[in-house]
């Protein structure tokens with residue numbers, strides 16, 4: 297089986313296609329829904345996010361930042377951030393890749409590197425999303441909860457920054473109109489042109505169904521078959537997409553387009 301993360305939008309073609317990017321976004325829904333289900337088994341564990349909790353001996357700042365920075369550094373050495381699909385949360389302190397890059401073609405305009413909204417994603421995830429799907433409380437299971445946060449944050453960030461590829465495909469499909477709006481610095485006009493409400497509606501319905509399907513309790517009892525018990529509320533997953541993931545993806549699209557002619 298091909299895992300979502302191993303399928304790249306620029307594996308096969310040098311020009312990006314909207315259908316290809318949409319397929320990648322659909323596969324990423326699986327990763328996101330599964331990662332949310334994994335994180336939902338632990339309570340919020342708010343001490344992990346407290347900058348002054350002093351949980352890591354000899355280190356300042358929160359446990360989650362310590363965990364993310366160390367993991368990103370290791371992944372950078374393994375070459376993760378050589379890909380234009382990846383955006384680090386702490387790009388300022390990353391070591392160079394130690395693995396020779398095998399990617400040569402780039403489908404995005406070079407300004408794509410300047411679009412990184414992970415600071416906003418970090419704030420939204422910790423302060424808005426987590427309290428909606430993780431229970432109140434603290435079970436002290438910090439290492440596993442932090443590892444789950446990392447998976448959620450990376451998958452959500454990847455999804456949102458795919459907005460750059462969506463924007464590139466849309467720009468190529470209608471470069472005349474996009475060029476006019478970009479030259480006029482018309483943010484609202486760009487937002488309107490790139491929005492496809494029918495697609496957004498399908499995304500919300502599909503992620504709700506995926507949360508129902510993947511998060512169902514599975515039992516062998518024919519009478520009490522567990523239906524109706526979900527590991528994460530499917531409506532909450534649809535809401536995360538509606539209120540944050542889709543709007544932030546569109547923000548990335550606009551930010552990329554505004555720089556597309558530089």
Ligand SMILES: C=C(O[C@@H]1C=C(C(=O)O)C=C[C@H]1O)C(=O)O
Nearest residue numbers: 462490491492495496499542545
């Ligand atoms: C990603 C796209 O652009 C916009 C954002 C969407 C999303 O984040 O799911 C869906 C439709 C569009 O409004 C797209 O057209 O596929």
